[in-house]
Amino acid sequence: MKLHIREILRRKHSRILIGFAATGLVAGGLLSWSENPGEAGWVWSAATVPVLLALFVQIAVSLRRGDIGLDIVAALSMSAALAFGEPLAANVVAMMYAGGQLLEDFAQGRAKKEMTALMGRVAQTAMRYNGDVLQQVPIADIKAGDRLLIRQGDVLPVDGRVATDVAVLDLSALTGESLPQNIMKGGEALSGAASAGAAFELVAIRPAAESTYAGIVRLVEAAQSSKAPMVRMADRYAIGFLALTVTIAAVTWLVTQDTIRVLSVLVVATPCPLILAVPVALISGMSRTARMGVLVKGGGVLEALSQVQTVILDKTGTVTHGQATITEIRTRAGFAEADILKAAASLDQASGHVVATALIKAAQSKGLALSAPVQVVETPGTGIEGIVDGRKVAVGGNSFVAERSGNVRADDLLQDIDPAAMTVAVGIDGNVAGIIVLQDQVRLDAKPMLDALRRAGVKRLVLASGDRSDIAEKVGKQLGFDLVLGDLSPDAKVAAVRSEVANGPVMMVGDGVNDAPALAAADVGVAMGAHGTASSSEAAGIVLLVDELAPLVRAMAVARRSRMIAAQSVVAGLGLSVAAMGFASLGFLPPVQGALTQEAIDVAVILNALRALR
Incomplete structure (x- = not known):
């Protein structure tokens, strides 16, 4: 909750700053047009000061963390403009900087929320x-x-x-x-x-x-707190660009002794292409992925998604549907599959067991009209018996049904059954009528999705499951994983994620509470939000809003394109800024015109960044 409040306060702070800058720019302009240039200068200066003070505070905080950001260039240009008597140029720079802060705060505000949903399940x-x-x-x-x-x-509890x-x-x-x-x-x-x-x-x-669940919550919180905060792509170029700006300004002063030219160099060097273009490109990419049914919670998550080298997937509910479905019905002579399913589903209407729900759904999907059972007796965890359409029906384990069928077991029907499957025996009128085989099926889109991930540049695919190792191995072999891990506890999944970091940025895909710590520990955590738990959705940086895996591959392509466009915008913006600094040092760009030139560069760079929306 404290983190959420901090984000709200930061956004309000940015809005206040841009309000000061915009109001001062308009009011000063009106005074200037009404032939009160002196008063206009005071208004522009007054509107710049709050932005400059906030900027100094931010620089001090960054320096304490050991970060040297491009905010220093903006502070130099605003300070120099005020000191050299160019308040309009200072106000224009303040307006550009405050607008960039607002956009960046919006991008960071989309980051993941606290684990309120996970705690809510307790x-x-x-x-x-x-x-x-x-x-x-x-x-x-x-x-x-x-x-x-x-x-x-x-x-x-x-x-x-x-x-x-x-x-x-x-x-x-x-x-x-x-x-x-x-x-x-x-x-x-x-x-x-x-x-x-x-x-x-x-x-x-x-x-x-x-207890176990409280331990899972602590694992998630520890994994989240161990991750570094999102670092702006712009700051990666900070030291070099800052050094270049100071060098050009110093050379200009040594050669010309003209403070206005030095000021023009600093104004033109304001790094708004970096501050503005990057969040615009990333937000655009996030908007595109949202339309695909992929919710990306922050610009940093989108950037990380574009660089994923290893993908770790949970089995149940991720590469499988997470629900038992009927794969086969084996019958004894004299009984039809439809009759067995109808009798079992009709009786199971009186049961709250999850397998009963699967049988009822299967019968309804086949258009079978279910009858109301009577004289129902359920033995929890073993089976259920009753009367359906005047016939005695028993549904449950092999032994349960055999006891009600003259101790004749259905062992002959159980041969060659997949050990990962679950079987339900059905007895009708004292005879074993057949067995129903249920299994958690592999998603039809799982194999195409994994193949698409490899084509997209993912180098390593890992299956990490809390299910039995033999079941996980079978699924992993079927889908072609590079590594299969089974019988994993939540903390073992976290360890699996951390062990893969050496191979490059890691993406973890899962849907259960047991996946939440691993989702939080991965560079990119992806939750199956359509049917997954709320806790995994909150722990993850990405939530799939549709019960499909294919959109995730498309989202990776969007992320890589958005990052490429952001990088293009940075390079183009810096190149134009350096060229403009050259013109300013030669005296061809006075401070105000230099600020307006920089604004034109900003617009061009932002328009390029908006290509990420297409």
Whole structure:
């Protein structure tokens, strides 16, 4: 919140400065036209002073950080203009400088926000047992040994052990695993996971501040704080341009002893092409990427995107859809696929399990009319049984359905099933009717996107997943990654990002809470915002607003073009400024005309920078 307030104050500060400069320029002009040149000079001087004072403060802050910026040239030109009796030239320079500051502040203000969304996911209260009575308490009051009730859909507030028979948990935000997991009695359940099944009891094993989810939040904050602030491209040329300006001014004084010529050199040297053109080009590029559904949070992020050499991608929800879908239905004689799916989906309408949701969606997509189930009995984490259209239906694990089918198992139907897949057995009227195979599918656009990244200049592709190593290896081999890493914890993903820095700027793409620290640690973090978690969107510098990967490749092309145009603008602007300094040193450009010439250079450079919008 403090960072956000600081950005707001900075923008207001820039608006105030440009207001002073513009008001003084207009008021002084009116006085000059009304034949009050002396009063006009005082007005122009008064309008310049606030901008100059603010500039001195900024220079002092930069020097304390060890940065020598081009702001020094602007300060020299304004100071010299006031000292040599050229207030109009000073006011024109102040106007140009204040306008550049406003544009730059706008570009930096698009940078990523604080981790408010990540903190927002942390549960604020929990249902705690006090004897046999439930009480809602703040999570800060929870201690090790407290017994909690976790309802369906609740996010676990603390790490704990399951105290009832089974807990069905959605761990995708923590581990990247798309399929729900059954945690049996006595098993450990991690904070940040969501309850995907019936309510269960949890015994806290550590307070919230020491739990897994709080650790992830701290990882993100540490990764963000370790990154250097955005450095203006213009400042990379600061020392050389400053030295050149002082040299030309000094030579002009030694040769001519003419203070007006020296002033003209300093005025023409005002580095507004650098201050203005770079943010305009980057903002233009950000506008273009936004129209593609790619939100880039700052000019520094766009510049970093243009230089990426290594791309690290999470598996679940990034190169895969992150949701289990039916890949196959295997049937026994006498049963049709549609009949099995309809019976299972009809019964699962009474279940809150995430796999039940996948079956229902699949049946509806095939146009199957579902019937209302009756006499439903669900055994959490194991299966569900009931009556559908007068027939006994059981849906669940192989053992669950076998117990209701004369202990006849479906082992023959399970042969050659991909170990990464999940299977659901279906029993009808005491017989095993078949099995339904579900799997998290690789995105159709994943391979073309990876190929396009290589064509765009990316030298190394890494798959980093919290899922099992064998599953990650299979996906990585299918898509042609250079390196595949599985079974990664959030801090291991951060380590993977940092280990790749030696190969060049790193981009990390992910969608879950477990990806947030790595997104913050990477040079460029990209979050799948359409279906990803809010925390990963806040940690990332780029958010994909559409559930596609292809726009990311196009955004990289836009970023590289925008950076190229910004660099062109810098070189052209500096070249024209140096030429103008030469004319000024020869006496062909008086101070005011020199300031106006520099303004013309600014306009030309900005128009060039706006090409990034096309």
